[in-house]
Amino acid sequence: MEEAKGVVKxxxxxxxxxxxxxxxxxxxxxxxxxxxxxxPPMKTFHWGKDVSVESLNQGFTHVFESTFESAEGIAEYNAHPAHDEFANLFLSHSDKVIIFDYKPTVFRW
Known part of the structure; x- marks a missing residue:
């Protein structure tokens, strides 16, 4: 397994x-x-709605995924005024939120 260099999801x-x-x-x-x-350190954004037939989503309906160049990039993102303004608006309309940051690992046979 190989960890993606610097990239954080x-x-x-x-x-x-x-x-x-x-x-x-x-x-x-x-x-x-x-x-x-x-x-600037936010490189990509993807989103989607739950389509699972297993009904294990615990009420969560949407997923949002962003890619950053590094863990430092996420820290810069979190401190950015545009993020603060958006997060306050987003959270005011959210019942529950889970946030998870990780370094992707590629599995190679």
């Missing part, structure tokens, strides 16, 4: 409040995606 699982409309969720997703344009 930032995963957010979210369950939005019942009163958060689909339009507001779409607005939040667009604002989250725009952080790539505002915070």
């Amino acid at each position: 930032h995963i957010v699982l979210a369950k939005f409040k019942d009163e958060t409309t689909p339009e507001k969720i779409e607005e939040l997703i667009k604002a989250y995606a725009n952080l790539v344009n505002l915070i």
Whole structure:
């Protein structure tokens, strides 16, 4: 197994409040995606909705994945004013959130 050099993935699982409309969720997703344009160490952004048939999502409905150039890049992202502003808005519409950062490892046979 080989650890990706420097790269760190930032995963957010979210369950939005019942009163958060689909339009507001779409607005939040667009604002989250725009952080790539505002915070240089944030290299990519992907998101999706739960489609599992196992019903083990514990109420979480959305996943957001960002790629950073390093752990220091995540620290810069967390301290950035654009992140602070977005996070406050995002969390005000979230019922539950899990955040997980990891260094990807590639399995090679």
